[in-house]
Amino acid sequence: MELILTLVSGLAWTLVYVEAVRVGFRDRTYAMPVAALALNLAWEATYAVGDLRSGVSPQGVVDLVWGAADLVIVYTYLRFGRAELPAFVSRPVFAVWSALLFATGFAVQLLFLAHFGAHDASRYAAFLQNLLMSGLFLGLYAARRGPRGQSLLIAVAKWLGTLAPTVLFGVLEGSGFVLGLGVLCSVFDLAYIGLLVRRPGAVGQAS
Incomplete structure (x- = not known):
C-alpha cells in the first residue's frame, strides 16, 4: 500500500508540473502561484540534496526531476509575470521582488529543517x-x-497528489497534524476543481 500511494503521489505531481509548463507557455503566463512556486523549488532543492547525499535514491531522483520542472515554471513567471502587475512595477522592482521571494522560500525550508530535523x-x-x-x-x-493559465488536469492531479500522502502519513502512519492539513487541502482543492468544472470550456483546458 505504501508503494502504491507513493507512486500515485509521484505520478500525479509530475503531471502537475508538466501541465503547468505546457499551460504557462500556451497562455503566456505562469500556471502556479508564485509564492507556492518559490517554496516548492526550495523544498525540492533542499531535500534532493539530502536524499542524494548518501547515494542515488528514487526519491532524490524524483526531487531533481520536479526541481528541473519547477525551474521551467520559474522561467515562465520571469518571462510573463511582470505583465500581470500594475504598470508602475518596473523591471528592477520586479527583479528585486522576485529575488527576495525565492530567497525567502529557501530560508523558510532551512528554518523548518533546523527546527524539526529532516524527517x-x-x-x-x-x-x-x-x-x-x-x-x-x-x-x-x-x-x-x-x-487563464490554469487547467482541470492541474487541479485534479494536485488533489490526488496530495491525497495519497495524506492517507499514507496521516492515516496509515497516524500523524494527526498531517491528516488535518491534508483534509484542509482537499477542501480547497475540491472547491477549485468545482470552479474549473463550472466555468464554460474549463474541461477542454485539461487536454
Missing part, C-alpha cells in the same frame, strides 16, 4: 506549502477572473 521538516513544510498553494490557486482564479 518531520520535509513533511510539515510540504503539507503547509501545499495548503498555501491550494488557497492561492483560488486567489489566482479570482485575480484573473477565470481559468
